[in-house]
Amino acid sequence: MTVLSVSNLSKAFGGVKAVQDVAFSVAAGELLALIGPNGAGKSTCFNMLNGQLRPDSGIVNLLGRSLVGMKPRDIWRLGVGRTFQITATFNSMTVRENIQMALLSHHNALLSLWKSANEMYLDEAMVLLDRVGMADQSERPCGILAYGDIKRVELAIALANQPKLLLMDEPTAGMAPNERVNLMALTARLARQDNIAVLFTEHDMDVVFAQADRIIVLNRGRLIAEGSPMEVRANPEVQAVYLGSGVTYAGGH
Amino acid sequence: MDRRSWLKLSAAFGAAMFAMSGAQAQDTIKIGEMNSYKNFAAFLEPYKKGWELAVEQVNASGGLLGKKLEIVSRDDNGNPGDAVRMAEELVTREKVSFLIGTFPSHVGLAVASFAKEKKVLFIAAEPLTDKIVWDQGNKYTYRLRASTYMQTAMLVPEAAKLKKKRWAIVYPNYEYGQSATAAFKQLMKQAQPDVEFVIEQAPPLGKIEAGAVADAIAAAKPDAIFSSLFGPDLAKFVREGQTRDLFKGVQVFNLLAGEPEYLDPLKDEAPTGWWVTGYPWYAINTPEHKAFADAYQKRFKDYPRLGSIVGYATVQSAAAVIKKAGTLDTEKLVAAMKGLTHSTPLGNITYRPQDNQSTMGAYVGKIGLKDGKGVMTDWYYADGAKFLPSDADVAKMRPAD
């Protein structure tokens, strides 16, 4: 089942065409990697999906519903979870409270002035933390966690509204190599369990080839290849792009 | 917290409460005094010396009702909220017999309202607002100084004599300035029906853009100016106006500008020829004033300002009313205040029974220069009793006690 379908997506900044005529789709339970050299237009593309940027033209449909022009918070309400390249969590709250925050919002319970937020959706929060392996740290302030752990918290936050689609911008940036593969393996496992469509951008080719079901490659704002990891690896144009930019994708970093 | 901590906390609390409630002995007569000492230091430092001198003199001559007089003084921070709290403290903790003092009008009015509510006598020393004895007057509140209306009325006869037609008005933009302006316009129209007010400038208190104001007034080409500026605003207006020739051929009337507090800082730039109200302490030769001025200078090695007179006379009023009532019972004190007459350095004053306003006057004169200093010349004492509205008018304005 197609969860996200994108077609004719374009965006220009003052005459520079950052993204041109991009089209792809993600199915439920599928991990789609969006790769490309620096400046290829990945972030622009991503930000048009999550509502930070408005596309100049094109269609972005989530389960048949257009997302164009919607605000990030409204897109989230339709079932789109996000993680950020630079982590963004609520540092003055405990790990558990971070998850509770997302749950409260998901259950439209934020306007309550009286109930104790700390005790709401507690079990649900613990289940989510358990799924990402953070249950034992649930009472620690988020501000003092190790970076890899914060990433897991973000993943749990993203899962809190039972998303149909996960948008992950450079999910493993800044992490140690072995942690990266672990995080994406975890993501893949959860996505398949819950039948979530995942779109992620990534620099680390080890992660990409190990976990992605499918890969799309962006260069200078255009889609130049699409297919299974094997197909993409074999694509001469992709090889040229990556060789040209001086990055070998066979050996990782 | 465990039980021990609770006990400790309670003990500390009890101790604090004990410390905060002072014990008192009543071998003195206590009067509560409040003023905005830090906000209006230029006026109130001499004021404080004035009442200190009066207290010393009262006690040196045997005190009152066989007891020593003691003033318990507080800084009200120029703020009605703090003033009312201080008044509460003076009344409930210090057990003062009544209250005196205050400078700004809004503080005076707040304490007056407190006096009415709590049934305490309050002799307002300085607040000039007309409301304190009229619109918002009450049985428990009396006021010593000549009000805005009275001082304006003292200048009007001189102003009307000149038969100037085009008047400019400049005043600090708050109640005192507004009242002075309103009173001046009303009284001038009565005295000289063809009078015209060609421009009004109302700079914010303490923030006059003097150059711009002077030029704006000059552009209106007035024959005369009525000003109620004082303090730094006055100094700036005088300097800019002089540099820009605003005052050439234009007669200026300025409330309060003859008071040493505001005139002396101008030094040799004192604007000669202006009609003002003020206090020519150096030239008043009545025996009452001479005795006061000599004692003051001997005691403080400084010459008296108008504030000194106000402080001194306030305590004189307090002492006189205690003497007259012969008791510290509030209702009897309040009754004794009605029509209370006593002598002050400026002569005898009476607290009018119809509105609780004293008849203390002010000196009206022209500014001149002497030895590089501003002085009042051609001055005379304007008795406050002569510059008040008719009893019928007062009765209309003032709510019944």
Place this chain on the structure above:
Amino acid sequence: MLANIVIQFMNGLAGASSLFLVAAGLSIIFGVSRIVNFAHGSLYMLGVYLAYMLVEFFGRSSIFGFWGGVLMAALCVGLIGVVIEIVVLRRIYRAPELFQLLATFALVLVIKDAALYIWGAEDLVGPRAAGLRGAVEILGKRFPQYDLALIAIGPVVLGLLWLLMNRTRWGTLVRAATQDREMVGALGVNQSGLFTGVFFLGAFLAGLGGAVQLPREPAQLALDITVISDAFVVVVVGGMGSIGGAFLAALLIAQAKAFCIGIGDVSIFGTVFSFSKFTLVVEFVIMAVVLVVRPWGLLGKQQGTQRGTFMVEPPLYPLNRNFWLAVLAVVVLLGLVPFGGDGYLLVLLIDIAVFALFAVTLHFLMGPSGMVSFGHAAYFGLGCYGAALALLKLKLPMELALFAAPLAGGLGALVFGWFCVRLSGVYLAMLTLAFAQIAWSVIYQWDAFTGGSNGLVGLWPSEWLKDRTVFYAFALLLCIGGILFLWRVVHAPFGYALRAGRDSALRADAIGINVRRFQWFGFTLAGTFAGLAGGLFAFSKGSISPETLAVPRSVDGLVMVLLGGVQTLTGPVAGAAVFTWLQDSIARNTEYWRAILGLTILVIVLAFPQGIAGFTKQVATRIGVMRREAA
């Protein structure tokens, strides 16, 4: 006519110069150190006083004597700035945001009393500038020679500052630090040296701004407060950290004032509108308009986010059994007071309770909501006036009139908040100040309705509440109720949503939270309860005046919150109690009470950089009374 316009334009130019100097100094200090320097006006005041003294000393009649005195005065003020930086501010750079403001507030008090001690209470009218004593003829009008010099001084200093900032290594560092303070630190630059230098320059400019005013501005003790608000407005209108912006803004505001005066009274549709009265508030109206249209001022840039400068707030301590027991104990103790203490203690405790509620509402904004307000007294004051007008004009009984207080406060916050939440940081704070000043000026001038500057009197409670003990119980009940309610809200999902928006607006948005809307509601809620505090204040005092919504009241609120500790929920209550009690007991017994109050605050600031409650909490955690945070 033309001549009048030209002359008023030149008056505006002359007025702008000194304003620009002061504002430029403030802007440079803020840009680099992020310190909101309340004492900047005091430095200006010192500039005027020192110039008065030094010009006399060097000889007022010689050109050298005058200008030498002016320059020396500015240098002295610069050195005073250095001393302040080294002795006080350097110790608390790492304290939570805005804590330094508390220290500079204390300095205002100390400097004011020091000036009173040194120079006395009487206004000191400075000499005219030697060589520029007279006037020149311009279009048939006489214009002071000295004002021509002032008109030149502004652009000259602007040029020199430009050279300093763009042509020297030091200037480059200052500009870099303004952009990104941490980065400069990371480059291995001697940061404390840079900060000291910046403070010297900023203080020097403030001192110079004051000193050059000597022939136009008598030295007097109220100058500090007069100037500081003007300087802030100029800095914010120009854009914080932008010297060119400060110049432009100073020009704009000075011209606006000159022309309001020049226009005078204008009759519009039969009603006379006095532009000269409008000078009371014109700069704040300009600031409000500029901030609504350009949220970072005329030439300002969006500020980079701070990284790692401030302590991260620990998670909230839950309202558990221990907490409620503690509340109960406090209530019982307060309930015992009427049996043991004297009447005045009740009065003082009512004041403390009212200010505690006020401080808690401000903390609700500053803490959980992450919005600093410099104009919070507006809602307190609107509450006062709401209750007072309901009682006096609508003739409602006092109990009903009290309802008007939160209503008025909340309504004001609803309207002003809608604009304010569109900004952040100091700009937000300054917009709240602008609105507060606008509200203040309306109340201050609307004699017929609000009683004008005199305020309203005769606001005493109903008969059954007249007894002091009964009113004490009544006020305490409402204040404690309000405080507990707001604390509940902080712990409720609504409060969590506010904290989420503060911690990370990006993440909050990404989990479906409309941050701005929550901030707006939060702002309104805080205003509502501030209004309630105001209503109780009105009935406990029996009278109110525009002071209830003036800047000093807002500053008092800030001081209480910061003194108690912005990172602790109970901090504002502790701060309100300590500040009110200090003010009461010090003001009663000492002549130089301001200085003593200031020094006491300084000691507290240096000893407990997390505030009183933060410190108590730390101690309590250490001795095991409170649960240690899982850290």
